[in-house]
Amino acid sequence: MSNTATLPLLLKQLGLPSMLKHWEDEATRAKDKHLSYAEYLSKLSNLEVSNRRQKRIDRYIKESKLPPGKTLASFDFKVVSSINSAQITALAENSSWVNQGQNLIVFGPSGVGKTHLASAIAYRLIEQGIRALFIQTTTLVQKLQLARKEYKLADAIAKLSRIPLLILDDIGYVKKSEAETSVLFELIADRYENKSLIITSNQPFSEWDQIFPDNVMAVAAIDRLVHHSTIINVTDKSYRSKQSEERAKSKK
16 A cells, blocks of 8 residues: 655655645545546646746746736737737737847837837736846947957857847937947847847837948848847837827817
8 A cells, every 4th residue: 555645755756736736636636526536636747737837927927027017908009000019919919020030120209119018918928928028229339349458348248148038128228439339239140030029119110220320230230130030119109108198188
């Protein structure tokens, strides 16, 4: 006759916390429902897998630095009519474009929801097991500049290359200086056909000479970004202003 007294200790040693927590309750249910040993074990295993998956998602969300609350569920597509909701949902639900190292570039004026869209897509991709990192482009550039001064730029870019999806928010606010834009170009070149970028910008490509002081560098950066990319142009007025107008109307 087998002894179950040591089972909790064994499950703990094996690193199976969900099984440890639920094995007794599930054993009672299995007995009541006349489940086979295999069915009982399958149920416990599914609980363990689900728990690990959720913990991994929670960890990925925490490390992603994504703005809280900016999900697809909280984005009002009715307010921003120029955005194709089906296209956004497809990008969020299908991670193949990230696995293939493709990019997403979202253009539009300030306040139209570019950051919200980028974040919402990233949240949904994280649920599919994709690691992501959200960062203001100016902040990232400053970090890369510091790494260059300390002769650690290659290491910094290599560390970022371990993250499949990098969201560069507000690239248009990068200062037009060779020091800043050169490290940005190196990052773009490193991720080309390898890892994915989501970039938001209030400046179209035709004005990227205001970001890159060297036209040759600007053309080279754009060429690498658009080679394998989806480009979305948001042409509406300010998303935030429209939301305020809608709230005002609803109170009348």
